[in-house]
Amino acid sequence: MNTTAPQCTLFVVAAPSGAGKSTLVNALLEREPAISLSISHTTRPPRPGEQYGRHYYFVERDAFEQEIADGIFLEHAEVHGNLYGTSRNTVDTLLAEGRDVLLEIDWQGARQIRKSKPDCVSVFILPPSRAELERRLRGRGSDSAEVIARRLHNSREEIAHAHEFDYIIVNDNFDDALGDLQSIVRAVRQRSGLQWKRHEALIQELLA
Numbered sequence: 001m002n003t004t005a006p007q008c009t010l011f012v013v014a015a016p017s018g019a020g021k022s023t024l025v026n027a028l029l030e031r032e033p034a035i036s037l038s039i040s041h042t043t044r045p046p047r048p049g050e051q052y053g054r055h056y057y058f059v060e061r062d063a064f065e066q067e068i069a070d071g072i073f074l075e076h077a078e079v080h081g082n083l084y085g086t087s088r089n090t091v092d093t094l095l096a097e098g099r100d101v102l103l104e105i106d107w108q109g110a111r112q113i114r115k116s117k118p119d120c121v122s123v124f125i126l127p128p129s130r131a132e133l134e135r136r137l138r139g140r141g142s143d144s145a146e147v148i149a150r151r152l153h154n155s156r157e158e159i160a161h162a163h164e165f166d167y168i169i170v171n172d173n174f175d176d177a178l179g180d181l182q183s184i185v186r187a188v189r190q191r192s193g194l195q196w197k198r199h200e201a202l203i204q205e206l207l208a
């Protein structure tokens, strides 16, 4: 038995824009407060109501490119014409503090994370149909028609990588999809490599 197995898990969640990823993740974090969301850096301008440091660290492209050169990112990618990246320091600090960490990133970032953190657990969220994806993007009311058209077009490329993920969830009925996401998190937590230390005393007692 490997008693030095890592105690914390890095979760990666991806989806085409509008599938409901952020809504699902926010609801999951309310149910599972032991998970920390990594706040990404982006060159995308803030949407109405978005706050610096809460939704993203909004930075100019020059500053972002300097951060890439400084090696601060665990992963970074260009998505829908904007740069996005995950701070290596943020993730490593949270994991070292014993927190599970969740990254909401695209398929390109997920690929990079699988290389550097092969123990990560990745989940892809699918919309129930293209018509519903478009309806959700328009209904959110946060983006211009041009931005929505670009995101719809790019959804095909994102969805083409769904098979690279450990789990796939269809976000049709919201409560069902949230239940599926929470089940994955709970099942991962029950893995013996993560549970051995926590239950060591009981296991020794039962073996005695």
Ligand SMILES: Nc1nc2c(ncn2[C@@H]2O[C@H](COP(=O)(O)OP(=O)(O)O)[C@@H](O)[C@H]2O)c(=O)[nH]1
Binding pocket: 014, 015, 016, 017, 018, 022, 040, 041, 044, 075, 076, 077, 079, 080, 084, 085, 086, 104, 105, 106, 108, 109, 110
């Ligand atoms: N690689 C990478 N992708 C990210 C990161 N943060 C966000 N993204 C992805 O960028 C895409 C656009 O995100 P956003 O502009 O917030 O739009 P939304 O997904 O429609 O809410 C989504 O696929 C996000 O998952 C990051 O740090 N790294």
Ligand SMILES: Nc1ncnc2c1ncn2[C@@H]1O[C@H](COP(=O)(O)OP(=O)(O)O)[C@@H](O)[C@H]1O
Binding pocket: 015, 016, 017, 018, 019, 020, 021, 022, 023, 024, 136, 137, 139, 140, 171, 172, 173, 174, 175, 177
């Ligand atoms: N299961 C669902 N049924 C109907 N609407 C949903 C569902 N999940 C999310 N939405 C709505 O779809 C829109 C896009 O969700 P959002 O979480 O912003 O997507 P993403 O983060 O994947 O871009 C939001 O208005 C959200 O309230």
